[in-house]
Amino acid sequence: MTSTVNNWWLSLQHDWYDGFANEEKVWVSAHRLNSATHHSYLNPTGPTDDLFTSNLISKRELEVLHKDSGTTTRFTAPVHSHSVTPNNNPVSLDLTSSNALGAVSDGKDVLVFEAQTGTVRRTLSGHVAGVETVKFFPSDKVLLTGGEDMQIRIWSVEDGSCPVTLTGHKRSVTCLDMIDRGKEVVSGSRDGTIKVWICGTQECITTLSLHGGTVNNIQVFNHPESNSTDRLVMSVTETGLLSLHNLQDTKLVSQYQHSSELTTCTAYSGNLLVAGSSTGEIITLDIRNFSKPTSIHKRSNYAITSLSCNGNRLWCGQKDGECYSIVPDTTLNCDTTLSGGECEAIYCVVANGDVVTTAAKDRKVRRYEV
Numbered sequence: 119m120t121s122t123v124n125n126w127w128l129s130l131q132h133d134w135y136d137g138f139a140n141e142e143k144v145w146v147s148a149h150r151l152n153s154a155t156h157h158s159y160l161n162p163t164g165p166t167d168d169l170f171t172s173n174l175i176s177k178r179e180l181e182v183l184h185k186d187s188g189t190t191t192r193f194t195a196p197v198h199s200h201s202v203t204p205n206n207n208p209v210s211l212d213l214t215s216s217n218a219l220g221a222v223s224d225g226k227d228v229l230v231f232e233a234q235t236g237t238v239r240r241t242l243s244g245h246v247a248g249v250e251t252v253k254f255f256p257s258d259k260v261l262l263t264g265g266e267d268m269q270i271r272i273w274s275v276e277d278g279s280c281p282v283t284l285t286g287h288k289r290s291v292t293c294l295d296m297i298d299r300g301k302e303v304v305s306g307s308r309d310g311t312i313k314v315w316i317c318g319t320q321e322c323i324t325t326l327s328l329h330g331g332t333v334n335n336i337q338v339f340n341h342p343e344s345n346s347t348d349r350l351v352m353s354v355t356e357t358g359l360l361s362l363h364n365l366q367d368t369k370l371v372s373q374y375q376h377s378s379e380l381t382t383c384t385a386y387s388g389n390l391l392v393a394g395s396s397t398g399e400i401i402t403l404d405i406r407n408f409s410k411p412t413s414i415h416k417r418s419n420y421a422i423t424s425l426s427c428n429g430n431r432l433w434c435g436q437k438d439g440e441c442y443s444i445v446p447d448t449t450l451n452c453d454t455t456l457s458g459g460e461c462e463a464i465y466c467v468v469a470n471g472d473v474v475t476t477a478a479k480d481r482k483v484r485r486y487e488v
Contacts, residue, residue, distance in 0.1 A: 124417070128189060134195075151418060162174070225248055251292060269285055305336075336354075352391055430445055
């Protein structure tokens with residue numbers, strides 16, 4: 119049985135931390151789909167009415183309670199905010215495992231930057247059309263990129279060289295991942311296929327045709343059963359198809375058809391997989407039974423643009439600029455919302471340890487400590 123979660127959720131003025139620092143009141147709202155929104159203001163010294171209460175934990179953390187629903191949310195301000203790509207929208211972002219370096223698409227180029235300062239260390243030029251996806255290898259010394267020119271490029275982060283270019287897709291490369299340490303990489307494309315490549319020989323060894331239109335996102339992960347050595351690839355498409363393939367024998371393991379476009383996906387925990395939709399749903403599925411989702415979270419009709427796991431917390435970016443965490447297979451409210459963006463779409467969310475980094479349509483890369 120599918121559990122549908124439509125809880126109250128809170129929003130707060132995007133620059134509340136500056137407002138409180140200047141002893142100014144800031145607006146706060148409580149929302150629920152198909153319900154009237156509750157609006158009010160918060161002062162640094164306390165609430166202005168009986169709808170909300172607040173507790174300033176630190177200058178960058180504020181806890182707000184909506185009394186009528188009992189919903190509590192912690193709002194976290196960014197530690198750093200940088201305009202890394204002043205001329206183009208940063209549609210793709212990744213961080214090294216240590217969170218020291220980031221890579222972000224900048225039109226046809228890719229910028230490698232220092233995550234704490236935003237300083238660009240290196241510009242990677244070679245794609246002849248827009249870059250749509252970037253992914254660091256586990257070594258943090260190599261970067262994988264794909265773009266509208268149908269190319270996949272493998273770069274040295276240390277010297278900027280590009281020793282490998284993979285070609286074979288017939289339309290834009292939209293998403294990338296790798297198997298183990300990266301001897302083999304996996305790509306998804308607007309041509310409706312997933313390809314597996316051997317980096318050393320630059321050979322495509324597998325092509326999976328999904329018949330679901332554009333492949334919006336993929337993720338490679340180990341089969342959750344402890345006695346299995348299988349590698350699985352999860353994919354989501356513009357026609358709402360979520361597919362699970364075994365990379366060893368290329369067989370289809372399971373498939374789920376959603377009612378709207380699926381935009382992003384991630385392996386969550388144990389047997390659970392999560393996908394986001396263009397109509398605002400966060401769908402949780404159990405790998406052992408794809409017939410129905412175990413839960414569907416929905417707070418608004420804005421598209422889910424990015425998902426990233428951090429322990430048992432799932433970080434969700436939306437097209438309306440909201441970025442928040444939930445525990446997918448429960449009916450819990452979101453516990454933390456990341457402040458800073460003013461209704462500008464979140465393109466990417468990357469959660470590594472206690473650091474969450476976002477890239478948004480306002481061309482800002484924001485770093486949060488959670």
